[in-house]
Amino acid sequence: MEGVITYDISPIKGPLVNAFLILINTLFFNLKLVGPYDAYPRDYSQALLNEDEVMFDFIIVGGGAAGCALANRLSEESTWSVLLIEAGDYPPPSSDVPGLYFTFFNSNEDWKYYMENDPKACQVRSGNRCVLSRGKVLGGTSTISNMRYWRDIASNFDRLATPLFASKVVFDIFREMEGYEGTDQEQFQYTYGTEGPIYLNVFNYTSPVKDLLQDTYKAIGYNKIPKRKFLGYANHLTYIKNGERFNMAKAFLTPVKERKNLFLTKNTEVDGVVVNVPLDNKVGGVNVSIDGVKFFIRARKEVVLTSGAINNAKLLLISGIGPKAYLQSKNIPVVADVPGVGKNLHLHLYLPIFVSIGPCGEQPAAHSKEIDLIRDIFNYLIDRSGGLSHTGINQLATYISVRKDGTTTPNLGVYHEYFKIGDRALMAALDAVDYHPTVKKTLLETNQKKSIVLFMVSLLESASRGEVSLNDTHHLSNPKITPNFMTDDEQWDYATLLSGFNFVYNLTQVETLREYDAELLDINIPNCRNFKFCTMAYVKCYIHNMVYPNPDTAGTAKMGEECDPTAVVRKDLEVKGVRCLRVADSSVLGDIPTGNTVPADAMIGFSMGEILKSKWLKDYQSPYYNTEETPLDPASGISRMKDSD
Numbered sequence: 004m005e006g007v008i009t010y011d012i013s014p015i016k017g018p019l020v021n022a023f024l025i026l027i028n029t030l031f032f033n034l035k036l037v038g039p040y041d042a043y044p045r046d047y048s049q050a051l052l053n054e055d056e057v058m059f060d061f062i063i064v065g066g067g068a069a070g071c072a073l074a075n076r077l078s079e080e081s082t083w084s085v086l087l088i089e090a091g092d093y094p095p096p097s098s099d100v101p102g103l104y105f106t107f108f109n110s111n112e113d114w115k116y117y118m119e120n121d122p123k124a125c126q127v128r129s130g131n132r133c134v135l136s137r138g139k140v141l142g143g144t145s146t147i148s149n150m151r152y153w154r155d156i157a158s159n160f161d162r163l164a165t166p167l168f169a170s171k172v173v174f175d176i177f178r179e180m181e182g183y184e185g186t187d188q189e190q191f192q193y194t195y196g197t198e199g200p201i202y203l204n205v206f207n208y209t210s211p212v213k214d215l216l217q218d219t220y221k222a223i224g225y226n227k228i229p230k231r232k233f234l235g236y237a238n239h240l241t242y243i244k245n246g247e248r249f250n251m252a253k254a255f256l257t258p259v260k261e262r263k264n265l266f267l268t269k270n271t272e273v274d275g276v277v278v279n280v281p282l283d284n285k286v287g288g289v290n291v292s293i294d295g296v297k298f299f300i301r302a303r304k305e306v307v308l309t310s311g312a313i314n315n316a317k318l319l320l321i322s323g324i325g326p327k328a329y330l331q332s333k334n335i336p337v338v339a340d341v342p343g344v345g346k347n348l349h350l351h352l353y354l355p356i357f358v359s360i361g362p363c364g365e366q367p368a369a370h371s372k373e374i375d376l377i378r379d380i381f382n383y384l385i386d387r388s389g390g391l392s393h394t395g396i397n398q399l400a401t402y403i404s405v406r407k408d409g410t411t412t413p414n415l416g417v418y419h420e421y422f423k424i425g426d427r428a429l430m431a432a433l434d435a436v437d438y439h440p441t442v443k444k445t446l447l448e449t450n451q452k453k454s455i456v457l458f459m460v461s462l463l464e465s466a467s468r469g470e471v472s473l474n475d476t477h478h479l480s481n482p483k484i485t486p487n488f489m490t491d492d493e494q495w496d497y498a499t500l501l502s503g504f505n506f507v508y509n510l511t512q513v514e515t516l517r518e519y520d521a522e523l524l525d526i527n528i529p530n531c532r533n534f535k536f537c538t539m540a541y542v543k544c545y546i547h548n549m550v551y552p553n554p555d556t557a558g559t560a561k562m563g564e565e566c567d568p569t570a571v572v573r574k575d576l577e578v579k580g581v582r583c584l585r586v587a588d589s590s591v592l593g594d595i596p597t598g599n600t601v602p603a604d605a606m607i608g609f610s611m612g613e614i615l616k617s618k619w620l621k622d623y624q625s626p627y628y629n630t631e632e633t634p635l636d637p638a639s640g641i642s643r644m645k646d647s648d
């Protein structure tokens with residue numbers, strides 16, 4: 004039978020949810036009733052296998068946000084052949100369903116990476132280590148993400164900018180990519196583009212608990228974020244169209260899928276980059292595996308790595324591009340001595356805090372009744388409405404500042420999940436994060452009697468940096484990801500998270516929440532048993548056990564000046580010491596954006612297109628990019644946005 008379902012749906016608990024996933028995927032594959040049929044470019048992997056020699060002008064490694072944006076831009080030039088290589092498959096139809104966003108942890112669409120044991124994080128998890136999900140599917144991590152779209156704070160655009168792309172140009176590129184469909188401009192910090200390929204909107208979702216949380220934030224002075232300000236609460240924009248996730252492959256590949264010069268090969272893993280050493284140190288192409296068959300694909304012009312901050316570092320190291328002594332210690336032939344590869348891994352950190360509350364206007368045990376789930380499934384299939392058509396209060400975020408200097412830009416975000424009494428989703432969520440059995444039991448028992456609000460405090464500007472290196476040289480192996488969380492000398496990261504903990508505790512004391520018997524939960528962490536609940540020692544123990552990485556990643560192939568020994572790529576994102584090999588996603592950023600990384604990745608992929616067109620197309624005048632290597636005149640075009648505008 005065509006399209007037999009092979010998806011690994013083990014993270015989902017409950018036969019009914021499993022049945023739904025199978026149903027939705029079957030409806031798509033066999034009856035074409037759900038999801039976009041034929042939405043993506045044709046797959047050339049089998050055709051490539053049958054060729055004797057394969058060559059393309061440009062090879063893009065990784066079909067995530069950055070790779071899709073770049074493939075779109077480069078294939079505009081019809082005389083160029085562009086190959087996009089993706090290790091994963093087409094997105095499964097269930098990834099289109101917003102309400103299933105939490106089901107992709109540990110699935111076939113996840114690289115399922117884990118980090119080295121770090122005594123300051125994830126100690127409550129099985130194996131005492133943090134996991135780090137990365138999308139292994141067309142659209143990359145944007146296909147399995149929470150769909151939030153928050154670019155960054157305008158004053159931080161300098162951090163996203165390269166010396167070749169001034170911050171005002173970054174703003175112009177964002178606007179060109181964005182297709183905001185809503186009418187509520189006031190809700191957002193500043194104006195979003197409306198004509199671009201990334202469809203954006205807010206979910207039409209309200210609930211008593213969302214109102215309750217908003218009222219609580221208002222009571223302590225955090226109001227709905229006004230236009231172009233950044234402190235307060237907001238309903239996030241999400242990448243969504245007609246009730247379905249609008250992943251970055253839909254945004255950038257679907258509109259150009261018929262281009263004759265754009266080739267996609269899926270289920271194709273790049274095992275290494277080949278460089279012509281000692282001939283001319285120019286990239287020659289990539290080695291790939293398809294169905295276990297290994298072969299070489301030649302690049303006539305350039306190879307661009309857009310495989311994300313973890314996989315880019317892994318690929319560079321496997322290919323002999325990295326710190327010389329380290330490569331030699333691993334018996335990898337040295338192609339280029341680039342000490343910074345894999346260093347400077349920059350992540351946001353999450354501190355989850357569980358608060359129980361009494362009944363809040365909603366029927367208890369809603370999702371424990373199968374009939375409710377069946378109704379949600381039915382409504383979604385009929386007209387994309389109901390409980391599966393949105394991500395619930397995950398869309399509500401509050402940005403706060405706990406800085407002592409009074410600066411009004413946020414350094415913490417607070418995100419939310421809500422579990423009604425007896426909620427099936429809680430078990431699925433706890434299984435996904437794989438907490439110690441005692442903690443799971445405590446939470447599930449509490450949820451039999453009370454609803455639970457999960458506050459996820461996110462450290463937006465962490466000072467510490469991790470590292471990506473190799474466990475072994477196989478391209479599919481888990482790289483060695485060393486977190487180094489909260490290791491900054493000043494202890495800012497710890498202090499800020501502690502302030503975040505206190506912030507949530509204080510919220511529970513606000514009258515609005517007290518009316519609902521809000522109570523910070525002692526979740527029975529075995530490692531913290533010796534400390535009295537809520538003492539300083541307990542809170543420290545709590546933080547080190549519970550903190551985990553938010554899956555936004557950046558920094559492992561940092562861009563910098565020629566003399567900067569920590570820089571991996573030059574200003575035009577070319578890898579030092581290797582001609583015509585570039586990196587083009589958040590890996591090149593020195594600091595992770597305060598906002599989400601999908602917008603930043605797409606923007607960098609888009610920018611890479613301008614750099615390559617300017618180099619390879621005679622007389623190409625980029626509207627964004629000045630080949631004189633100085634930022635464009637800030638007085639020209641759209642003027643730069645400031646937070647105070």
Ligand SMILES: Cc1cc2nc3c(=O)[nH]c(=O)nc-3n(C[C@H](O)[C@H](O)[C@H](O)COP(=O)(O)OP(=O)(O)OC[C@H]3O[C@@H](n4cnc5c(N)ncnc54)[C@H](O)[C@@H]3O)c2cc1C
Pocket residue numbers: 064065066067068069070088089090091136137138139140141142143144145147148149150151152153271272273274309310311312314318478554555556588589599600601602604
């Ligand atoms: C659970 C979760 C929730 C998230 N929520 C949000 C959110 O709400 N908003 C947001 O903006 N960001 C979110 N993120 C982060 C965001 O999705 C990613 O940071 C972003 O998509 C990274 O984009 P990228 O293009 O750099 O890399 P990726 O999206 O990771 O894409 C890289 C692609 O390269 C492919 N690849 C890797 N190695 C190879 C290889 N050797 N050969 C061939 N192909 C390869 C991968 O399979 C992947 O498809 C979330 C992430 C996760 C995991």
